[in-house]
Amino acid sequence: MSDIAAGEVGTRMLLLGNEAIARGAIEAGVRVAAAYPGTPSSEIMETLIEASKELGFDARWCVNEKVAFEAAAGASLTGVRSFASMKNAGLNVCMDLWMSLPYGGVRGGLVVVVADDPAPLYSSAAQDCRVGARWAHVPCLEPESQQEAKDMVKAAFAMSERLELPVMVRSVARLSHSVGVVEFGRIEPSDMVQGFNKHWKLAFRWAIYGPPAGGSSRVREMLHQQHPHAEFPGFGNSGWKQAWLVARQPDVVKEAEASPFEELQRGREPIAIVASGFGACYAREAIRDLELGERVWFCKVGMVHPLPQRTLMPVLRNCKRILVIEDGEPFVEPQLRELAQNEGLDVEISGKQFDALIAPHGELDVDLVRRAIARHCGIQVAVDQERQQIKAELAGLVTPRSSTLCAGCPHLGTYWALREAMKLGRKYVPIVNVEIGCYEQAEYGQQPYPEPSDAPTQRYRSDVLYNFADTCYVMGSATSMALGQERAGYKDGEIVVIAGDSSFYHTCMPALVDAVWNGTRLTMIVVDNSWTAMTGHQPCPVTGIDALGEPATVVPIDRVAKAMGAGLVEVASAYDVKEAEVAIRKALDFDGVAVVVLRGECKLQELRRVPKETVMKVDEELCTGCRQCVHLGCPAVTFADKKAGIDPLLCVGCGLCVQVCPVEAIARENS
Amino acid sequence: MDKKEVTNVILTGVGGQGSILASHLLAEAALKDGHDVKLAETYGGATRGGAVLSHVRIGQAWSPRTPEDQADVIVAMEPLEGLRRAIQFLRPGGWVLLNTHPWYPVDVSAGGMEYPAIDSIVEAIQRLGGRVLSFDASSLALEAGSSRSANVAMLGGLFALGKVDVTEGSLFQAIEERWSARLVEINRKAYKLGHDHVSEKTRQG
Numbered sequence: 001m002s003d004i005a006a007g008e009v010g011t012r013m014l015l016l017g018n019e020a021i022a023r024g025a026i027e028a029g030v031r032v033a034a035a036y037p038g039t040p041s042s043e044i045m046e047t048l049i050e051a052s053k054e055l056g057f058d059a060r061w062c063v064n065e066k067v068a069f070e071a072a073a074g075a076s077l078t079g080v081r082s083f084a085s086m087k088n089a090g091l092n093v094c095m096d097l098w099m100s101l102p103y104g105g106v107r108g109g110l111v112v113v114v115a116d117d118p119a120p121l122y123s124s125a126a127q128d129c130r131v132g133a134r135w136a137h138v139p140c141l142e143p144e145s146q147q148e149a150k151d152m153v154k155a156a157f158a159m160s161e162r163l164e165l166p167v168m169v170r171s172v173a174r175l176s177h178s179v180g181v182v183e184f185g186r187i188e189p190s191d192m193v194q195g196f197n198k199h200w201k202l203a204f205r206w207a208i209y210g211p212p213a214g215g216s217s218r219v220r221e222m223l224h225q226q227h228p229h230a231e232f233p234g235f236g237n238s239g240w241k242q243a244w245l246v247a248r249q250p251d252v253v254k255e256a257e258a259s260p261f262e263e264l265q266r267g268r269e270p271i272a273i274v275a276s277g278f279g280a281c282y283a284r285e286a287i288r289d290l291e292l293g294e295r296v297w298f299c300k301v302g303m304v305h306p307l308p309q310r311t312l313m314p315v316l317r318n319c320k321r322i323l324v325i326e327d328g329e330p331f332v333e334p335q336l337r338e339l340a341q342n343e344g345l346d347v348e349i350s351g352k353q354f355d356a357l358i359a360p361h362g363e364l365d366v367d368l369v370r371r372a373i374a375r376h377c378g379i380q381v382a383v384d385q386e387r388q389q390i391k392a393e394l395a396g397l398v399t400p401r402s403s404t405l406c407a408g409c410p411h412l413g414t415y416w417a418l419r420e421a422m423k424l425g426r427k428y429v430p431i432v433n434v435e436i437g438c439y440e441q442a443e444y445g446q447q448p449y450p451e452p453s454d455a456p457t458q459r460y461r462s463d464v465l466y467n468f469a470d471t472c473y474v475m476g477s478a479t480s481m482a483l484g485q486e487r488a489g490y491k492d493g494e495i496v497v498i499a500g501d502s503s504f505y506h507t508c509m510p511a512l513v514d515a516v517w518n519g520t521r522l523t524m525i526v527v528d529n530s531w532t533a534m535t536g537h538q539p540c541p542v543t544g545i546d547a548l549g550e551p552a553t554v555v556p557i558d559r560v561a562k563a564m565g566a567g568l569v570e571v572a573s574a575y576d577v578k579e580a581e582v583a584i585r586k587a588l589d590f591d592g593v594a595v596v597v598l599r600g601e602c603k604l605q606e607l608r609r610v611p612k613e614t615v616m617k618v619d620e621e622l623c624t625g626c627r628q629c630v631h632l633g634c635p636a637v638t639f640a641d642k643k644a645g646i647d648p649l650l651c652v653g654c655g656l657c658v659q660v661c662p663v664e665a666i667a668r669e670n671s
Numbered sequence: 672m673d674k675k676e677v678t679n680v681i682l683t684g685v686g687g688q689g690s691i692l693a694s695h696l697l698a699e700a701a702l703k704d705g706h707d708v709k710l711a712e713t714y715g716g717a718t719r720g721g722a723v724l725s726h727v728r729i730g731q732a733w734s735p736r737t738p739e740d741q742a743d744v745i746v747a748m749e750p751l752e753g754l755r756r757a758i759q760f761l762r763p764g765g766w767v768l769l770n771t772h773p774w775y776p777v778d779v780s781a782g783g784m785e786y787p788a789i790d791s792i793v794e795a796i797q798r799l800g801g802r803v804l805s806f807d808a809s810s811l812a813l814e815a816g817s818s819r820s821a822n823v824a825m826l827g828g829l830f831a832l833g834k835v836d837v838t839e840g841s842l843f844q845a846i847e848e849r850w851s852a853r854l855v856e857i858n859r860k861a862y863k864l865g866h867d868h869v870s871e872k873t874r875q876g
Contacts, residue, residue, distance in 0.1 A: 014695075014702055014710070121713075145733075178735035179698060179710035281733035289738075366738040387740075387799075391758050394795045397787045398755050401685070401722045401776035446782055464781070630781045635720045638780040647780075649818070650720075 005051035007184040015182045017175040020146040021085070021113050022047035023182065024153025026055065028109065029189020030083045032075035033059040034068035036506065037535035038087030039122040040173040041115035045085055046536070049547045060547040061538050064475075064506040065090035069112065070097050073166075076110040077206055079194045081157050085113040087122070089474060091129050093507070098166075102136050103241035104205050105164035105248070108192055109157035115171045118327045118363040122173065124436075124474050126361070128328030133168040133305050137245050139252055140168045140305040141261065142277030146180035152261060152302065154185065159255055161190060164201075165248060170304070172327050174363065175278045208238045222247040253306050261302025262311040265293075271377055272297035272315045275325040276304050276332045279364055283325045286370035290379060307335050316345050323376040324351035327364050350376060403444050404466065407636035408652035410574035410600025411439045414498070414527050415465040416632055416660060417580035417598070421588060422494060429459050430493035431485055433478035434469040435508065437500035438534045438602075439527055443469035457492050465633040469498070476507025483511060483520050494588055497524040502532040502540040504557055509564070515593045516565035522593045525584060526557050527574065529602040537605055558597045567592035574600030577659045603652050614668050615651035616658060618644050622665035629657045629666065677730035678835055679737040682825075683756045684748025685774040686714060686721045689822035693746070694725035696826065696845045701729045703841035711735035720777070722752055729835065744834050745801075746825050748808070749774045754792045763800030768828045768869070769793070770821060772809035804828065804872055811864040817854075820861035827865025831873065 004023050007013060015023065021044050025033060033052070035045035045059060052059035058075075062068035065086045072082035084094075091098065091114050098112075114132075117123040133140035141156055143149035149171060156167040197205075202218075204210025223230070223243060273296055275283035280300040287293055299315050301307065304326075315322060316339060324333040333351040340347050352360040358372045374381045405411050422430055434440050446466040462468070471481060482497045499508050504526050515522040532538040539545045541555035561569045568590040570583035580598050587594035616636075618629075625642040636650035637657055646657070646666070658666045680697065684690035691712050698710040709728040713736075714721060726737045742760040745767045747753025753769050761767065771789055778784040787795075793803045806828065812821035823846070830839060846858050 012702070014698055014708060016712075174711065174735065177712050179695070179708070179712075180735070181702060181707060281735075284733040285738075365736060366734045370738070387763075390798055394754070394758050394798065397791060397795055398758065399751060399776055399784045399786055400778050401720075401751070402778050402782075403721050404777045406720065447778055447784065633777075633781070635777050635780070638775065640780075 002050045002054065004047055005054045009184055009186050011184040012181055013184070014179050015146050015150070016043055016177065016179050017146050017149050017171055018043035018115070018177070019047045020150040020182045021153050021169070021171065022051065023184065024150040025083045025111065025157075026051055027150070027154045027185050027187050028157035029081055029187060030157070031057050031080035031108070032072055033057065033083040034062050034071045035085045036062055036065045036068055036090060037532050037538045038065070038090050039535055040117060040176040041085050041087045041090070041113070042535045042538065043176070044113060044115070048083075053548060061540070063541060065093040066097070069094040072110060073097060073101050073106065076106040076108040078108065078196050079192045080108040081190050082108055082110050083113070085115070088114060088116045088127050088129050089123055089125065090114070091132050093475070098132065099136050100208055100238070102138050102165055102245050103208055103238055104202070104244070106160060106166055107164065107200060109160035109190060110166040111153060111156045111160060111169060112166055113153065113169045113171060115173065115176045116328060117173045119173065126328070128331060129168070130170050130304055130331045131329060133170075137249065137252075138165050138168060139163070139255055139303065140170055141302060142170045142304045143175065144277055144280040144300060144302070146175070146178070146182050148261060148302070149175060150182050151185070154188075155260070157190070161192065163248060163251055163255065165252070170277065172278050172363070202244065208241060219243050219247060226250055256303045256306045256308040257310050259303040259308050262308050263298075263300040264311045264314060265298045267294065267296040267298070269295050270318060270320040271295070272299060272319040272322040273325060273373060273376070274299045274301060274312070274315060274322055274332065274336065276301040277327065279325040279327050279369070282364050282366045282369040283373065285366050286373045289370055290374055290377070292373070292377060296377060301332055304332055305335075307332065307339065309339065312336065312339060313343070316340050316343065316347055319347060321348045321376065322350065323357060323373060324349065325358065325364065325369055325372070326351070330360070400447060402446055402466070403441060404635045405438060405441050405633060406603060407634055407650040408603040408654035408656070409438065410529050410598070410603070411441075411527055412465065412632055412634050413574040413577050413580060413600060413656050414439070414525065414598050415442055415468055416656070417574075417577045418496070418525065418584055419465070419468065420577070420581045421584035428492050429457050431471065431482070431490065431495050432469050433471045433482045433495070433497045435478045435497070435499040435503040436472070436475045437503055439498055439500060440469065440472050442466060442498075443472045463631040465631070475503055476511065479508045479511035479522070479524060480514070482522060483515055486520050486522070495523065496588075497522065499524060499526050501526060501528040501530065501542045501557060505541050505555070509560070512561065512566070512593070512595070513564050520593075521591060523587045523590070524594070525587070525596045525598060528557055528597050528599045531602050531605055533602045533604070537602065558595070561595040561597070565593070566595045568594040570594070570596045572596065572598055574598040575654060575656065577656065603654060607652060612652045614653045615648045616646045616653060616655065616666050617669040618646055619665045619667065622663055624663055624665070626662065628660050628662055632657055632660050677728055677732045679742045680727045680729070680744045680746065680829070680835060681724065681737060681742045681756055681760055682727065682746045682748070683722075683724045683752045685752065686723050688723070688748040688774070689819060690723055690746070690748045691725050693822035693826055694727050696823070696842060696849070697829075697835070697837065698727050699845040699848075700841035701727070701837045703844060704837055706730060706836070709733075709735040722755065724756060729837065744768065744829060744832065746829050748822060748825060750789055750792050751776070751786065754787070754795055757796045757799055757801055761796070761799055761801045765801055766832055766834060767796050767801050767803045768825060768832065769803055769805035770808040770825060771805050772807055804832070804869060806868050806872065808865060811868065812861050815861035815864055816857040820858050823858040824861040824865035827862035828869040831866045831869035
């Protein structure tokens with residue numbers, strides 16, 4: 001049995017933040033857990049899936065976050081504890097139900113963990129999802145450590161049941177991906193009985209447009225009690241359920257007031273540091289390093305929406321100057337100002353919003369927080385100018401290490417074939433739109449970078465695949481944006497979409513149907529490597545197994561594309577660059593919706609089953625130094641003294657370089 | 672400031688070399704010895720070939736990442752990565768254990784960039800006030816039976832330096848909990864080779 005599932009009360013283990021989150025859900029007796037992989041959140045569901053094999057609850061990967069969250073919500077309506085985890089962008093995919101579900105609330109505890117990425121290290125945007133909790137009028141907890149992450153997730157299930165509302169727990173990348181000591185607690189499942197009651201406590205509870213939630217008089221009565229001076233107009237449609245949600249808010253505030261995750265230390269001087277969630281760990285360390293422990297007030301905020309006034313009001317009343325430390329947007333900071341204003345308190349609040357004592361972008365770290373606290377407290381911190389000077393000089397020695405695809409990656413073959421197919425095009429400036437996945441490395445660029453220009457259309461010649469992609473934003477956007485480029489009548493070059501297998505099922509399909517229905521030309525290349533590779537090789541609908549590793553139905557992309565009405569569907573191997581090139585050229589020439597599925601399993605996964613047998617070798621006599629193999633972009637290909645070479649340690653023997661060499665100088669080494 | 676409250680070790684290398692795994696072994700061993708531990712993993716989008724960095728903080732620390740100029744030891748599986756992190760994190764007087772086997776970035780092998788000479792890397796670290804101990808851990812690993820055990824050979828070197836208050840017994844326990852008997856044997860050998868090599872070098876001064 002996995003240690004995290006089996007761990008007895010009192011066990012102390014080193015856990016990743018994401019593993020601690022999973023343990024919290026296990027201790028709460030979670031029954032249904034669902035997610036779509038997304039860095040930095042993926043290990044949460046990986047841990048739950050592993051534990052579910054022993055503990056028998058339902059944990060699985062879904063095709064996207066919307067399906068995962070909505071499935072968890074559906075489970076909650078039947079009275080079981082349910083859980084969904086996602087990266088920041090994942091919440092956007094769930095946004096529709098996220099905003100509406102709180103209108104009628106939930107029955108079994110429903111906890112949503114969002115792993116934010118304030119740097120951002122692994123995400124398109126640094127969006128702060130705590131804002132989403134406030135927008136939806138649901139509580140948000142923010143842990144400081146792995147231990148607290150575990151404890152908060154567990155507590156969030158019980159809170160969700162008391163409030164009959166979903167609860168958000170917000171992690172950040174550095175917490176999710178760092179390890180700390182966690183002491184295990186008891187497994188305490190809900191005593192709620194599973195069942196379904198369409199009028200549970202309120203009439204037509206689970207139908208958002210259903211008749212007034214619980215009958216108009218009951219909700220009206222609740223509202224009048226809470227807001228004796230307010231007038232309540234007639235409510236239309238879901239407005240009654242919105243009124244119910246508004247009426248729940250005083251209970252949400254009570255939860256904040258009773259939150260066990262708050263801390264207040266008084267100081268000698270009227271200066272305070274208020275830190276939320278993971279920001280508190282940096283603040284504690286900085287306060288120790290600056291020896292400020294006795295001098296300043298320190299307040300750690302665990303529940304960030306709504307704010308617990310029990311710990312914050314003494315700070316606002318006793319301090320003249322407050323610095324707010326938080327990862328992400330100013331979120332606690334403006335709420336604190338609201339509180340101060342409401343109480344008529346004259347207190348100076350610093351942070352990210354107005355004085356930018358902390359930069360409003362990027363993530364926190366100890367050094368940045370220490371400098372901000374020192375400034376806030378009027379402490380001069382000596383800077384060793386000479387050392388800074390030495391560092392600046394030495395930085396020139398440090399060669400960059402650009403990100404690449406792996407040696408032998410099937411996407412190397414795809415991009416080579418695409419480049420060759422487009423060379424034959426008559427047009428001038430193509431637009432290569434890429435979705436999200438390993439293949440997005442084609443937009444990372446390789447130094448030296450080209451000089452930007454003001455020209456409306458300009459061709460940038462580059463032989464390196466890492467400069468090859470033109471647009472890349474979020475899951476599913478490349479396909480839809482390509483439709484817009486066609487509809488705008490862009491004529492200067494080919495318009496192409498590159499999508500991964502998992503992306504195809506995540507959010508590309510609606511745009512594909514849209515193209516078929518509206519008769520818009522579309523050239524879509526689906527790179528099918530059998531896995532959701534970039535996030536750590538989770539299975540997806542083309543893999544043939546489910547999350548538990550059991551055989552599952554394969555949903556083949558070519559057949560789906562045909563059924564959706566694509567006029568041309570081609571299947572080729574990404575490891576046969578000629579075959580792939582021919583298929584892509586056919587698609588480029590096709591006047592309609594064309595889908596090319598390029599197959600080739602992720603090499604890392606293949607090598608886990610079948611160890612490599614041979615590697616490639618360059619015959620230096622035959623090599624003309626033309627660099628074609630270098631342009632393939634494989635990290636195993638080297639180039640020195642005007643000759644190509646193959647690093648035998650990195651080479652996996654895929655043979656792509658053999659195919660691209662024009663003089664047959666590369667061959668399989670006899671072993 | 673009493674910095675002895677915490678010992679900061681940074682392990683760095685290139686994705687696929689096992690530096691993250693080595694950091695987990697070290698952290699697990701420290702926990703077995705009763706220390707509080709924090710460990711932070713940082714990596715880019717690439718599964719293989721990208722710059723990888725992990726922090727192990729033993730003792731009383733809250734942030735899992737080491738502040739600037741406060742690393743007591745940097746264990747570098749790859750020389751260029753050792754330099755990159757020394758500039759960022761090395762404490763004046765701190766140690767850098769350098770595996771001399773380079774892993775060239777694509778910017779060098781396919782682009783036009785230069786890889787710095789090992790001597791200039793060592794010299795640069797010394798200019799930062801660092802003490803360098805370089806050895807070919809990759810070859811020692813091959814000698815032990817697997818190129819993949821270079822990370823444990825580096826841990827052997829780290830323990831020989833004696834800058835980390837963690838016992839060998841706990842490290843071996845962590846190794847045994849992770850691998851099969853055959854791999855444990857290879858890794859024990861790699862550990863010993865790394866340990867002996869660094870002990871010998873430090874004796875010579």
